[in-house]
Amino acid sequence: MALLEVQNLSKTYRDEETETLALKNVNLSIEEGEFVAIMGPSGSGKSTLLHILGLLDEPTSGTYRFKNRDTREYSRTDLARIRNREIGFVFQAFNLLAKSTTLDNVLLPLYYSEVNDSLWQERAEKSIASVELSHRMHYKTSKLSGGEKQRVAIARALVNNPPIIFADEPTGNLDSRSGQAVMEIIQRLNEEKGHTVILITHEFYTAEHAQRIIKIRDGEIASDEKVAHRQRATAFKK
Amino acid sequence: MKFNHSVRTALTGLHANRSRSALTILGIVIGITAIILIVSLGKGAQTFILGQIQGIGSKTIAVIPGRQPTGPSDFANVFLDSLKDRDLKSISNKANVPFAENIMPVVFGTTRLSFGNETYQATVLGAGNDEKDNVIGQVFDVYPSTGDFFTATDVKSLEKVAVLGDKVKKELFGSEEALGQKVKISNTTFRIVGILPKKGQVSFFNFDDMVLVPYTTAQQYVLGKKYFDRFIVTADKEEHISRTVRDVELTIRANHSITDPDKDDFFVETQADIAERLRVVTNALTAFLVSVAAISLFVGGVGIMNIMLVSVTERTKEIGLRKAIGATDQDILTQFLFEAIILTGIGGVIGIILGAFFSFTASLLLTRILNISWTFTFPYGGTLIGLTVSIGIGLIFGIYPARQAAKKNPIDALRYE
Numbered sequence: 003m004a005l006l007e008v009q010n011l012s013k014t015y016r017d018e019e020t021e022t023l024a025l026k027n028v029n030l031s032i033e034e035g036e037f038v039a040i041m042g043p044s045g046s047g048k049s050t051l052l053h054i055l056g057l058l059d060e061p062t063s064g065t066y067r068f069k070n071r072d073t074r075e076y077s078r079t080d081l082a083r084i085r086n087r088e089i090g091f092v093f094q095a096f097n098l099l100a101k102s103t104t105l106d107n108v109l110l111p112l113y114y115s116e117v118n119d120s121l122w123q124e125r126a127e128k129s130i131a132s133v134e135l136s137h138r139m140h141y142k143t144s145k146l147s148g149g150e151k152q153r154v155a156i157a158r159a160l161v162n163n164p165p166i167i168f169a170d171e172p173t174g175n176l177d178s179r180s181g182q183a184v185m186e187i188i189q190r191l192n193e194e195k196g197h198t199v200i201l202i203t204h205e206f207y208t209a210e211h212a213q214r215i216i217k218i219r220d221g222e223i224a225s226d227e228k229v230a231h232r233q234r235a236t237a238f239k240k
Numbered sequence: 241m242k243f244n245h246s247v248r249t250a251l252t253g254l255h256a257n258r259s260r261s262a263l264t265i266l267g268i269v270i271g272i273t274a275i276i277l278i279v280s281l282g283k284g285a286q287t288f289i290l291g292q293i294q295g296i297g298s299k300t301i302a303v304i305p306g307r308q309p310t311g312p313s314d315f316a317n318v319f320l321d322s323l324k325d326r327d328l329k330s331i332s333n334k335a336n337v338p339f340a341e342n343i344m345p346v347v348f349g350t351t352r353l354s355f356g357n358e359t360y361q362a363t364v365l366g367a368g369n370d371e372k373d374n375v376i377g378q379v380f381d382v383y384p385s386t387g388d389f390f391t392a393t394d395v396k397s398l399e400k401v402a403v404l405g406d407k408v409k410k411e412l413f414g415s416e417e418a419l420g421q422k423v424k425i426s427n428t429t430f431r432i433v434g435i436l437p438k439k440g441q442v443s444f445f446n447f448d449d450m451v452l453v454p455y456t457t458a459q460q461y462v463l464g465k466k467y468f469d470r471f472i473v474t475a476d477k478e479e480h481i482s483r484t485v486r487d488v489e490l491t492i493r494a495n496h497s498i499t500d501p502d503k504d505d506f507f508v509e510t511q512a513d514i515a516e517r518l519r520v521v522t523n524a525l526t527a528f529l530v531s532v533a534a535i536s537l538f539v540g541g542v543g544i545m546n547i548m549l550v551s552v553t554e555r556t557k558e559i560g561l562r563k564a565i566g567a568t569d570q571d572i573l574t575q576f577l578f579e580a581i582i583l584t585g586i587g588g589v590i591g592i593i594l595g596a597f598f599s600f601t602a603s604l605l606l607t608r609i610l611n612i613s614w615t616f617t618f619p620y621g622g623t624l625i626g627l628t629v630s631i632g633i634g635l636i637f638g639i640y641p642a643r644q645a646a647k648k649n650p651i652d653a654l655r656y657e
Contacts, residue, residue: 058564058651079568085650086566097561097654101256113245114566158565 003070004031005166005198006055011064013050013221024050025221028064034165037192037199039212039229044204047221049170052202056089056168057081086114090159090197092188094171096151098158100144104135107143108157115162129157133187149180156187167191169201173208185211185235211235246571250578257551261583264547267540268587268633269594272626274533276595277602279622282526284603284614289518291613299341299478300379301485302509303331303471303492319505321467322496330491331471332371337487339480344368344375345455346470349463353412353451354424360411363450364425366458368395379472382447384434387419395454400461403434407448425451428461481510537629540587541637548580548641559645560653573646580638581631588630592623 013025024047032038032055042048053059054066057073066073068084076084085091098107108126117125130136133153138146143154152172159167169188173181189211191197201212209215210233217224254261305322328345331337347366352359369375373391377383390401402423409418422429430453439447459465475484485508492506493499552559559572567575596618603616 053651056564058654059649079570082563082566082568082571085564091564093654097557097564099558099561102252106252110562111565113249114562114568114571119245162566 004067005034005036005069007031007067007070008055008061009065009067011051011054011061011066013047013054013059014062023221025054025061028221028223030216030223030226032198032200034198035192035196036214037189037201037212039201039203039209039215040218041203041206041209041215042218042224046218048202048204048218050221051218052168052170052200055200056091057085082114086111087162088164088166090156090162090164090167092152092155092159092167092169092172094174096143096148096155096175098143098151098154101142103140103142104130104146104154104157105139107154108161111158111162117162125161126157129161130154132160133157147180148176149183152176152180152184153187156184160191164197166198166200169199171202171204173203173205181208182235185233189235207233246574246578247582249575250582253551253555253575253579254582260547264544265540265583265587265590267536267543268584268630269540269591271533271537271540272588272591272630273594273598274536275530275629276592276619276622276626277598278526278529278533279625280595280599280617280619281602282522282529283617283619283622284599286519286522287617288612288614289522290515298511299475299481300511301473301475301481301488303473303488303506304509305467305469305506307505307507321465322505323468323471323492324466327492327495328468328471330495331473331488333491336491337473337484339476339484339487340473341476342369342372342375342378342472342474344379344472345468346472347455347458347463347465347467348469349458349465351426351462353408355412355421358412360408362405362408363446364458364462365445365450365452366455366463367452368392368454368456370395370456376452379474380445380447382436382439385437387432387434389434389452390454395456398456398460399454400428400430400457401433401453402430403436403452404432405436405446405448405450405452406438408451409435423451425453426462481512485510537633541584541633544580544584544634545637545641548576548638549644551579552576552641552645555645556648556653556656559648560650560656563648563650564654569646572648573642576642576645577635577638580642581634584630584634584638585627588627591630592626595619595622595626 008031009029011025011028012023015022015024028051040048040051050059054061057068073081099110105126108129109122112119112122112125127136127139130139133156135150135153135157138150143151146154167188172184172188176184185208188199188201192199199212201209203209210229210231212229213232214226214228216226303323306319328343331340332343344367349364350361351364352361354360367376368390369392371392374389376389383389384403387403389403390399394401402425404412404418404423412418412423413421418432418435421432423432424430436447453462455468473484473488475481489501489504489508493501493504496505498504562572599619600616603614606612606614
């Protein structure tokens with residue numbers, strides 16, 4: 003049974019008088035434990051697809067079954083709970099609270115969780131350690147480098163231990179070395195911890211870290227193939 | 241989200257915008273300060289005024305000539321000479337007013353006093369009783385510090401004797417001995433038999449600025465009146481006050497052949513009446529001033545709403561992020577509502593402290609400079625109201641911006657630039 007499944011999914015943006023069809027008739031399913039890259043040029047609809055899959059946005063038509071249940075059956079509060087417990091987001095623009103410390107940023111999802119608050123500190127510290135940022139624990143995130151910021155965002159995405167990670171161009175704002183470090187962490191999450199990872203990128207090289215690449219063009223799936231030669235991310239290539 | 245974390249989140253948000261937060265609450269601070277100050281001063285004024293009245297004792301009844309004013313345009317200046325000797329005799333009769341303990345007729349007027357080259361304008365108060373000594377002392381609770389009051393015999397025989405108030409004595413005699421001296425009151429020579437100690441205001445009489453003479457003498461030689469300005473009657477017991485009021489009314493009415501109480505040419509006032517009327521007046525005044533101050537609170541509330549709306553727009557991305565990582569609409573609503581409530585709450589606390597401080601300073605100034613025995617009372621009631629109102633304002637004016645924040649869709653908020 004598929005973890006995520008969309009059928010005939012379409013998304014239209016209505017802006018005053020113009021209508022933009024961002025997704026048309028998309029069908030796809032993602033199994034538990036998969037590492038899927040969604041590729042496409044900008045404006046292809048790949049972000050829209052990710053937002054819908056991540057329950058941040060709603061389709062205009064078609065069905066989306068999350069864990070075998072139609073998402074239209076969920077209330078806004080249910081969706082918030084799912085985003086909190088089942089999903090971790092990593093954004094291209096990091097989306098950290100700049101005036102807060104690394105620790106406070108990572109603690110954030112715990113505030114909205116049902117995890118007992120006596121465990122929060124420990125969990126957050128462990129999550130920060132897993133992205134090797136313990137030495138930046140009490141730094142304001144505005145003081146961190148781009149790569150470090152993205153690792154804080156990953157630590158935040160992981161702190162509630164969600165089974166699914168959505169990464170929207172996570173290396174898009176990073177230099178290649180920092181990008182490698184981030185991709186290594188993401189790959190490890192998938193292979194060692196068993197997280198399902200859905201990654202958006204426009205770079206073929208980055209996409210090849212995944213097991214499967216779905217290419218989107220003009221709102222439609224152009225291809226959906228297994229990756230023959232997977233890239234291995236190593237942060238510090240000699 | 242748990243309560244303490246909601247508060248923490250809100251505090252963090254406010255801390256991040258410190259200077260703006262401080263400016264935002266200024267309106268609330270000013271409003272609450274004004275209200276606390278007004279309530280506290282109002283209370284002080286009330287305590288002060290009621291204290292003056294209670295100086296003459298709660299069992300005191302005043303019979304006043306004229307018609308009781310029924311409205312602002314109705315001045316009670318008809319029948320000002322309605323209380324006559326005959327009325328005094330009738331109410332002094334135990335058969336008519338059985339529970340009267342003391343009955344003291346009073347006349348008063350302003351007159352010129354002179355001693356040697358010194359002259360001074362003061363109030364002459366003709367009082368006393370022609371059967372009992374010391375009635376003045378019992379009714380007003382003032383006693384000469386040197387000498388004594390004139391006696392019932394003095395009253396009966398129209399003796400030209402006077403008791404001087406503290407200030408009158410000082411103006412005419414300075415530090416010299418006054419007792420036994422002769423002083424001219426309206427060109428009649430009086431012998432000084434007593435000096436009152438410094439007393440301040442007692443009821444509406446300032447004894448310091450007064451000269452007391454037998455009422456008979458005052459009528460005859462000083463004021464030239466055949467009538468009385470007041471009858472002061474004291475009841476023997478608290479529970480006999482209303483009975484005594486009725487007895488006095490019936491007696492005088494019979495004397496004046498009045499059948500319809502609406503046509504009374506006199507009225508009776510108890511200390512409780514006066515106290516009550518003053519309480520109503522001071523309360524109304526306080527309420528009026530508070531409602532003026534409330535306008536500034538309202539303006540402050542609008543200011544809060546305005547800034548919260550700006551804040552919500554500015555932090556759209558933060559809202560989107562919080563929603564993306566699991567904040568429910570309720571969580572976001574709570575966060576922004578708490579920010580508003582904490583803002584106004586802090587404003588309220590600052591306002592209460594400032595208001596109490598100003599009120600305390602005012603009471604110090606009144607006591608030290610104007611020499612009024614003004615007591616500062618911390619406005620506990622006002623504090624409670626101030627806190628409730630400021631938090632209420634946070635709630636009322638914070639709910640709309642908070643709703644706006646909670647309503648946002650996660651993706652729209654995240655995408656906002």
